[in-house]
Amino acid sequence: xxxxxxxxxxxxxxxxxxxxxxxxxxxxxxxxxxxxxxxxxxxxxxxxxxxxxxxxxxxxxxxxxxxxxxxxxxxxxxxxxxxxxxxxxxxxxxxxxxxxxxxxxxxxxxxxxxxxxxxxxxxxxxxxxxxxxxxxxxxxxxxxxxxxxxxxxxxxxxxxxxxxxxxxxxxxxxxxxxxxxxxxxxxxxxxxxxxxxxxxxxxxxxxxxxxxxxxxxxxxxxxxxxxxxxxxxxxxxxxxxxxxxxxxxxxxxxxxxxxxxxxxxxxxxxxxxxxxxxxxxxxxxxxxxxxx
Amino acid sequence: xxxxxxxxxxxxxxxxxxxxxxxxxxxxxxxxxxxxxxxxxxxxxxxxxxxxxxxxxxxxxxxxxxxxxxxxxxxxxxxxxxxxxxxxxxxxxxxxxxxxxxxxxxxxxxxxxxxxxxxxxxxxxxxxxxxxxxxxxxxxxxxxxxxxxxxxxxxxxxxxxxxxxxxxxxxxxxxxxxxxxxxxxxxxxxxxxxxxxxxxxxxxxxxxxxxxxxxxxxxxxxxxxxxxxxxxxxxxxxxxxxxxxxxxxxxxxxxxxxxxxxxxxxxxxxxxxxxxxxx
Ligand code: SF4
Ligand code: SF4
Ligand code: FES
Ligand code: FES
Numbered sequence: 001x002x003x004x005x006x007x008x009x010x011x012x013x014x015x016x017x018x019x020x021x022x023x024x025x026x027x028x029x030x031x032x033x034x035x036x037x038x039x040x041x042x043x044x045x046x047x048x049x050x051x052x053x054x055x056x057x058x059x060x061x062x063x064x065x066x067x068x069x070x071x072x073x074x075x076x077x078x079x080x081x082x083x084x085x086x087x088x089x090x091x092x093x094x095x096x097x098x099x100x101x102x103x104x105x106x107x108x109x110x111x112x113x114x115x116x117x118x119x120x121x122x123x124x125x126x127x128x129x130x131x132x133x134x135x136x137x138x139x140x141x142x143x144x145x146x147x148x149x150x151x152x153x154x155x156x157x158x159x160x161x162x163x164x165x166x167x168x169x170x171x172x173x174x175x176x177x178x179x180x181x182x183x184x185x186x187x188x189x190x191x192x193x194x195x196x197x198x199x200x201x202x203x204x205x206x207x208x209x210x211x212x213x214x215x216x217x218x219x220x221x222x223x224x225x226x227x228x229x230x231x232x233x234x235x236x237x238x239x240x241x242x243x244x245x246x247x248x249x250x251x252x253x254x255x256x257x258x259x260x261x262x263x264x265x266x267x268x269x270x271x272x273x274x275x276x277x278x279x280x281x282x283x284x285x286x287x288x289x290x291x292x
Numbered sequence: 293x294x295x296x297x298x299x300x301x302x303x304x305x306x307x308x309x310x311x312x313x314x315x316x317x318x319x320x321x322x323x324x325x326x327x328x329x330x331x332x333x334x335x336x337x338x339x340x341x342x343x344x345x346x347x348x349x350x351x352x353x354x355x356x357x358x359x360x361x362x363x364x365x366x367x368x369x370x371x372x373x374x375x376x377x378x379x380x381x382x383x384x385x386x387x388x389x390x391x392x393x394x395x396x397x398x399x400x401x402x403x404x405x406x407x408x409x410x411x412x413x414x415x416x417x418x419x420x421x422x423x424x425x426x427x428x429x430x431x432x433x434x435x436x437x438x439x440x441x442x443x444x445x446x447x448x449x450x451x452x453x454x455x456x457x458x459x460x461x462x463x464x465x466x467x468x469x470x471x472x473x474x475x476x477x478x479x480x481x482x483x484x485x486x487x488x489x490x491x492x493x494x495x496x497x498x499x500x501x502x503x504x505x506x507x508x509x510x511x512x513x514x515x516x517x518x519x520x521x522x523x524x525x526x527x528x529x530x531x532x533x534x535x536x537x538x539x540x541x542x543x544x545x546x547x548x549x550x551x552x553x554x555x556x557x558x559x560x561x562x563x564x565x566x567x568x569x570x571x
Binding site for chain 2: 023025026027028030031032077079080081082094097100102103104105106107108109115116144146147150166168169171172173176193194195196198211213214215216217218219220223224233237238240241242243244245247248249
């Protein structure tokens with residue numbers, strides 16, 4: 001098809017208007033407010049939310065950073081589904097209907113679309129980071145590519161916490177937050193447990209403190225993960241199987257007795273947090289050195 | 293049995309409390325989804341109930357499960373295989389004596405039933421569609437209490453790998469049945485009928501289902517951390533992984549086909565249809 005220059009410069013006679021139904025409020029309460037705004041083709045939800053902010057609601061709170069699906073800041077619930085606003089195209093939403101945007105439900109609200117995700121940082125501190133085995137004689141660590149391939153999938157996590165938000169274990173049962181780490185941290189635990197250099201055994205921690213058994217593998221975390229980590233199949237179920245090895249399988253127990261494999265050091269209690277993290281102190285949720 | 297804790301702990305115990313509370317944002321609605329999220333649970337419930345209904349009925353029939361030499365075939369319904377009771381129409385050499393009076397299928401179906409009930413995929417589907425925990429993603433759980441698989445009875449889901457072992461044994465037996473289905477006693481000795489093909493497909497699908505099992509993937513290689521020092525287990529794991537990705541597909545296909553195989557045998561055995569010999 002050929003497009004004439006004339007056609008390209010033509011201004012559309014009518015700019016399509018959409019209704020953005022945004023949650024406005026804070027811890028004291030709130031409600032949905034409708035905003036009619038223009039939305040042009042190819043825009044993402046975050047663009048349109050920004051237009052609302054620029055033209056009609058300058059006090060609208062919305063968290064974002066990269067607008068490229070890399071920082072994990074713009075998580076919210078678009079038409080009831082946990083999504084990154086910057087990666088949700090307007091064209092994928094049902095036309096002619098209001099676009100409903102609410103803050104993530106699982107975490108406390110700060111203001112409007114911004115929720116307080118510090119629950120996740122509290123959990124992050126509980127998991128001991130990589131404890132690599134001693135370096136080789138020449139002072140290096142050597143890892144074969146096949147040994148690290150599997151955990152590299154987990155390192156794609158951008159900590160958007162959409163999986164934590166959608167997980168019904170804490171979404172619908174606030175009390176479980178005391179003993180359930182959530183899918184993001186099962187991904188992290190799997191990355192550490194399957195790491196070829198690691199010397200710790202986090203299975204006791206997973207079983208008794210991080211609530212791995214609370215997950216009923218219903219796979220919503222996998223459905224929402226914006227970077228496509230197969231959270232349930234590749235991290236949670238393998239971890240569950242590893243816990244079965246350690247606690248529920250007499251044959252595996254016998255195998256351990258017979259082969260006397262060098263055991264990793266079991267971690268039975270959550271790691272305490274650094275009380276005050278100074279400028280150079282460990283930041284919660286950061287990857288530890290050595291994690292490829 | 294010793295547990296992992298009996299070895300010395302590596303990290304000094306100092307648990308930290310998680311700060312609960314805070315006021316959640318958004319409306320107090322069970323869901324804001326407006327798409328048809330209920331379709332999947334409805335389909336799952338219908339399909340599973342249909343299968344359970346049919347298999348229960350078929351198991352209690354205790355007849356028309358074997359097409360034998362009288363019809364020049366050797367087809368044994370997968371619901372009744374291995375037929376190990378004395379009251380069987382086909383003899384594997386009875387392991388269970390004549391005290392077993394009811395249908396032999398009842399004895400056999402326990403194992404495939406246990407395998408599928410504890411299967412990670414079926415768990416996902418019945419937790420969603422029957423228990424509504426959750427009915428769909430970002431749709432609220434039906435019940436206020438929830439402890440997942442951490443307590444009795446659901447903690448027993450952890451035995452899944454043992455059912456997997458039984459599943460493999462059953463696959464060997466059903467593969468044997470598929471081979472037997474090539475026997476055409478009194479009709480040329482060896483041949484291929486429509487039933488033969490149905491049995492072969494049945495065996496293939498059951499193998500695909502078992503080999504794509506998550507426990508299988510773990511036991512065959514997933515449990516090692518250093519693939520480079522276990523090249524054979526790595527090779528197996530690498531081949532099982534793409535199958536594992538399709539576990540859901542194989543779960544449904546094999547479920548459907550096993551019932552279909554039984555239907556076919558039942559129809560031929562009762563004389564309702566004739567099994568055409570292809571070559
Ligand atoms: S699979 Fe497990 S961790 Fe993931 S959302 Fe479901 S219950 Fe939560
Ligand atoms: S695992 Fe996926 S959904 Fe969960 S925090 Fe990481 S990127 Fe987000
Ligand atoms: S703004 Fe960074 S992920 Fe959306
Ligand atoms: S058979 Fe489905 S996970 Fe094992």
